[in-house]
Amino acid sequence: MSKSKTRLGLKYLKDSSSGKTLFNAIREKVFNLGEEVKNNFIGITFDHAKAMTGTKIGLISHLRKNLRTSLSLIWKILVIL
Numbered sequence: 001m002s003k004s005k006t007r008l009g010l011k012y013l014k015d016s017s018s019g020k021t022l023f024n025a026i027r028e029k030v031f032n033l034g035e036e037v038k039n040n041f042i043g044i045t046f047d048h049a050k051a052m053t054g055t056k057i058g059l060i061s062h063l064r065k066n067l068r069t070s071l072s073l074i075w076k077i078l079v080i081l
Helices: 019-029 034-041 061-066 070-081
Strands: none
Touching: 019 061
16 A cells, blocks of 8 residues: 555445445445555454345355455354354
8 A cells, every 4th residue: 555645435325235235335445445455354343234244145245255365264253243
């Protein structure tokens, strides 16, 4: 990441809060900050809503498919909590 100012942004989701919509917002507002950010993304906190946890189309499944880091350990910890 460059030493210039880096800003995170907010994304209006309109009428959709699907896992794909949430993933696209994270990709646009967080991962576009650079490969260093994307490659060091190791966790996420959420409320176990279906849009987050769905095994096929939830946010976590989209993150697992698109990231090199493994979210499986974090997922196991969150399920226990």
